[in-house]
Amino acid sequence: MAVKQLRWLAAGVVSGLVVSTAHAAAAEPDPRRTELLAGVCFSCHGTDGRHGGDFEPLAGRSYEALQDTLLAFRADTVPGATVMPRLVKGLDEDEIRALARYFSSLEASSAEVSR
Amino acid sequence: MAGVPISRRAVLRFLGLGVAALGARGFPAIAGGDGGHVVVVGGGFGGATAARYIRRFDPSIRVTLVEPRARFYTCPFSNLYLAGLRSFDKLGHGYDALRRIHGVDVVPAWVEDVDTVARHVRLRDGSRLAYDRLLLSPGVDMDWQALEGYDAAASEHAPHAWKAGSQSHRLRRQLEAMDDGGVFILSAPANPYRCPPGPYERVSLIAHFLKRHKPRSKILLLDAKDGFSKQPLFMEGWQALYGGMIEWVGLSADGRVLRVDARRREVETEFGARHRAAVLNVVPPQKAGLIAHRAGVTDRSGWVPVKPETFESRQVDNVYVVGDATVAAPMPKSAFCANSQARMAAAAIVASLQNRAPPEPVWANTCYSLLAPEYGISVAGVYRLIDGEIAEVPNSGGISPLEAGSDFRAREARYAQRWYASICDDTWGPRG
Numbered sequence: 405m406a407v408k409q410l411r412w413l414a415a416g417v418v419s420g421l422v423v424s425t426a427h428a429a430a431a432e433p434d435p436r437r438t439e440l441l442a443g444v445c446f447s448c449h450g451t452d453g454r455h456g457g458d459f460e461p462l463a464g465r466s467y468e469a470l471q472d473t474l475l476a477f478r479a480d481t482v483p484g485a486t487v488m489p490r491l492v493k494g495l496d497e498d499e500i501r502a503l504a505r506y507f508s509s510l511e512a513s514s515a516e517v518s519r
Numbered sequence: 520m521a522g523v524p525i526s527r528r529a530v531l532r533f534l535g536l537g538v539a540a541l542g543a544r545g546f547p548a549i550a551g552g553d554g555g556h557v558v559v560v561g562g563g564f565g566g567a568t569a570a571r572y573i574r575r576f577d578p579s580i581r582v583t584l585v586e587p588r589a590r591f592y593t594c595p596f597s598n599l600y601l602a603g604l605r606s607f608d609k610l611g612h613g614y615d616a617l618r619r620i621h622g623v624d625v626v627p628a629w630v631e632d633v634d635t636v637a638r639h640v641r642l643r644d645g646s647r648l649a650y651d652r653l654l655l656s657p658g659v660d661m662d663w664q665a666l667e668g669y670d671a672a673a674s675e676h677a678p679h680a681w682k683a684g685s686q687s688h689r690l691r692r693q694l695e696a697m698d699d700g701g702v703f704i705l706s707a708p709a710n711p712y713r714c715p716p717g718p719y720e721r722v723s724l725i726a727h728f729l730k731r732h733k734p735r736s737k738i739l740l741l742d743a744k745d746g747f748s749k750q751p752l753f754m755e756g757w758q759a760l761y762g763g764m765i766e767w768v769g770l771s772a773d774g775r776v777l778r779v780d781a782r783r784r785e786v787e788t789e790f791g792a793r794h795r796a797a798v799l800n801v802v803p804p805q806k807a808g809l810i811a812h813r814a815g816v817t818d819r820s821g822w823v824p825v826k827p828e829t830f831e832s833r834q835v836d837n838v839y840v841v842g843d844a845t846v847a848a849p850m851p852k853s854a855f856c857a858n859s860q861a862r863m864a865a866a867a868i869v870a871s872l873q874n875r876a877p878p879e880p881v882w883a884n885t886c887y888s889l890l891a892p893e894y895g896i897s898v899a900g901v902y903r904l905i906d907g908e909i910a911e912v913p914n915s916g917g918i919s920p921l922e923a924g925s926d927f928r929a930r931e932a933r934y935a936q937r938w939y940a941s942i943c944d945d946t947w948g949p950r951g
Contacts, residue, residue, distance in 0.1 A: 436576065436866055436878050443572075443862045444883040444901070447855050447942045448934070455944065458930075458937045486919065486931055487885050487899040494883070494901020494915035 438502045444491075445503070453507045464512025470504035554579030555872040558640055558650040560630050560810055562586030562614060564593075565656030565842030565857035567946045570623045572865035580872060583624045583648060585640065589613060591947070592683035594714060595854045596939055601680065601691050602724035604892055610683055616948025633814040635835045652868045654839045655816070655823075656861065657808025658682075659713045659852070662821065665804035666779060673781035677799040681713060693798045694725065699733035701797025706776040706786055707742045708804045711822070713843045713852045715748040716898070718802055720888040723753065726761040727891050738765045739794060741786065743775040748851070749888060749898055749918050756890040756928075776801070807844035814838055822846045827909045829867035829877045830860055839864045849911050850902050855884045858942055880904060887935035893925075895932030 445453055445462060453462025462470065477488040478500070492500070554577050559570045562584055570584040590611040599605035617623040629643040639647040661679055663670040669677070680690040697703070703725060707718040722738050729736040746769070747753075757765045768774035778787040784799040806812075806821030816823045816832040823840045824833040830845065832838045841864050842857035850856045859882040867877040882902040887895050900916035902909050919931060 440863060440866055440878055441881055444859065444881060446862075446945045447858050447883070448885065448938045450941045451945045455937075455941050458933045459941070484927065484930075486927070486934065487897050490899040490915060490917050491883060491885070491901055492915075494881075494903075494912035 438506050441495075441499055442503055442506045445507075452510055454510075454512075461512065462507040463510035465508060467504045467508040470507055471501060474500045474504065554581075555651040556581045556583065556649065557652045557654060557868060557872075558582075558648050559584045559654045559656065560586075560640065561656035561658060561808070561842075562588070562591050562625070563656055563658055563842065563857065564854040564942070564946050565658075565861045566654065567591070567612075567614070567617060568858045568861035569654050569656065569839075569841060569865045569868075571617060571621045571946070571948070572862050573868060574621045574623060576866055576869040577873070578622065580869065581624065582622075583626055583650075584614070584617065585626045585628055585630050585642070585648070586614065587627060587629045589627060592687075593854065593939075593943070594681070594683050594717070595942075597680070597683040597687050598717070598721045598724045599889065600683075600687060601694065601721065602728040603691075603695075604724065604727075607683075607687065612943055612947040614947065620948055630810050631813075633810065633838075635814060635838055638837065650837075651872060652837050652839065653814075654841065654861075654864060654868065655808075655811055655814060655844070656840070656842045656857065657810045657844050659805040659843045660808050662804045662806045666801070667777060668779040668781065669801055669803050673779060674801070676781035677779060677784060677801050679802055680800060681717075681802050681805070690798070690800055694728065697733060697736065697797045700735040701733070702737045702739055702795075703729070703798045703800070704739045704741060704784075704786065704794055704796035705800045705802065706779070707740060707744075707747075707802055709743040709770075709775075711848065711852060712802070712805045714886075715851050715853075716753075716886055716888045718742075719747060719749070719753045720890070721800070722765050723757065723760070723888070723890040726757070726764050730761060730764065736764070736797075739796070740765060740767045741774045741776050741788065741794065742767060742769050745769045745771050748886070749896055751921055752896040752919055753888075753890065755921055756894060756896065760891050760894060805843075807840075811840060811844050816840055817844075818846075820846070827904055827907070828880060829871075830864040831867070839868060847909055850882060850884060850900075850909060851886065853884055853886050854942060855886060856882065858946055859883050882909075885938065887931060887938055889932055889935055890928075891932075893932050894928045895930075895935045896928070897931055897934070 449459050449462050474492050476482050477492040480489050557573055559566045570582045573580055573582050590613050592610045600607050614625040618625050630640045631643050632641045639649045641647050678686045678690040680686040705722055722740050773788045773790045775789045776786045777789055785795045787793050807817050807823050811817050811823050816835050818824050823845045825840055825845050830839050830841050841860040843852040863880045870877045885899040887897045889895050896919045898918045901912045
């Protein structure tokens with residue numbers, strides 16, 4: 405297997421997303437980038453987005469639902485929204501899509517916190 | 520991309536991470552070792568998060584967390600304890616999950632000193648721990664030189680309660696013993712200090728307690744600054760919830776306390792006004808925790824300057840520092856930021872041990888404050904490197920809206936509770 409393919413495979417396993425061509429073309433593509441970006445969400449939505457309660461669990465929701473919700477927060481069209489519009493305005497659309505891919509690729513389950 | 524070499528070992532490490540994650544539930548965690556050794560000093564939001572995430576990012580790295588206390592009691596939500604709204608026990612978090620699930624070697628010891636040339640830390644019993652990378656998350660110490668009349672002995676009479684523990688119990692007992700009609704005084708410091716909205720949440724929740732149990736009492740908040748975090752929201756909420764019970768006196772109105780007589784529970788302000796309290800709570804100026812000074816990473820400000828892209832010390836190689844001890848403005852000294860910085864520093868340390876470039880950082884903050892059990896407000900922000908400095912992303916972040924309905928405030932109060940559970944889980948693992 406070519407080195408390039410190995411790298412893509414590794415990226416897919418670790419972060420559960422397919423690195424976009426734009427990102428892959430960057431000087432130092434880092435498969436951890438999206439996982440770290442998602443980390444911003446963990447502090448409220450739980451590690452890997454796996455806690456429910458008053459916050460939406462994120463892991464295992466569909467790509468479309470996640471992307472649409474985040475874009476709606478960003479456009480200020482979610483009535484009664486609290487901190488999410490303020491936070492999502494700090495992200496660009498590529499990052500929103502990467503987050504949607506990341507969380508939709510995770511299994512919803514697990515009462516136990518994953519590593 | 521073609522120009523970037525990648526080793527077979529690095530690929531296997533990435534693949535191995537997935538396997539280790541699958542094995543996490545049923546099998547003992549792998550202790551690691553061949554990927555290097557990281558020593559983490561301090562088991563609060565910064566240190567515990569960093570230890571966990573270094574192991575997550577690369578299980579071949581051995582991580583030793585040195586923390587003298589068996590349980591860590593959080594400052595977040597300690598104001599609820601002071602107001603009689605949460606048990607102290609529920610502020611405590613242990614290290615079993617870090618050991619058991621994440622394979623962190625937790626050493627219950629006090630780090631006495633750091634030799635950053637030989638790269639080891641010396642424990643109080645004289646033993647040494649060698650490190651490849653060191654991460655300090657020392658939190659804050661009170662600066663006992665900064666405020667005349669206020670030192671450790673004085674804090675026995677006029678508690679700061681700015682670290683959750685015996686000081687919190689002392690302040691709680693004093694509030695319980697206070698006569699109805701007494702004056703509670705809180706002296707708040709100038710920036711920077713741990714938890715910018717903390718003093719204001721504290722007087723809010725104490726007002727909630729006094730309104731129910733000692734309704735003739737008053738609260739005087741003497742402040743060394745003219746503005747504070749979420750100020751319009753606090754002001755609005757104080758008026759709505761507590762009428763005139765809370766009086767805030769800012770710097771320009773002679774709010775800055777210059778001298779403390781803790782035994783008399785009396786303070787003197789810049790222009791000579793004296794105020795006597797039934798219960799006096801002095802939140803003094805602060806500085807980075809002691810071990811940061813020992814490691815030589817603090818500057819003249821008493822805080823720790825870091826390279827923002829990694830949170831490695833600007834002054835000492837291979838020593839990373841996260842949390843309240845660092846100079847990371849405009850990020851506030853909050854638990855959320857410590858957790859966020861620690862996750863990013865963990866990735867930077869792993870990259871450094873793997874001879875890779877650090878990932879591009881992004882950090883966030885969300886601070887909830889409770890003005891009453893059903894009344895919450897928030898401030899949020901996203902931070903990135905802009906021209907080499909930490910900066911808030913333009914047109915993002917900000918505070919809750921003014922004049923929101925009670926539903927909105929109640930929802931943010933519930934979110935605050937949920938945030939606490941989630942961030943503690945992300946930091947220490949399932950509560951044990």
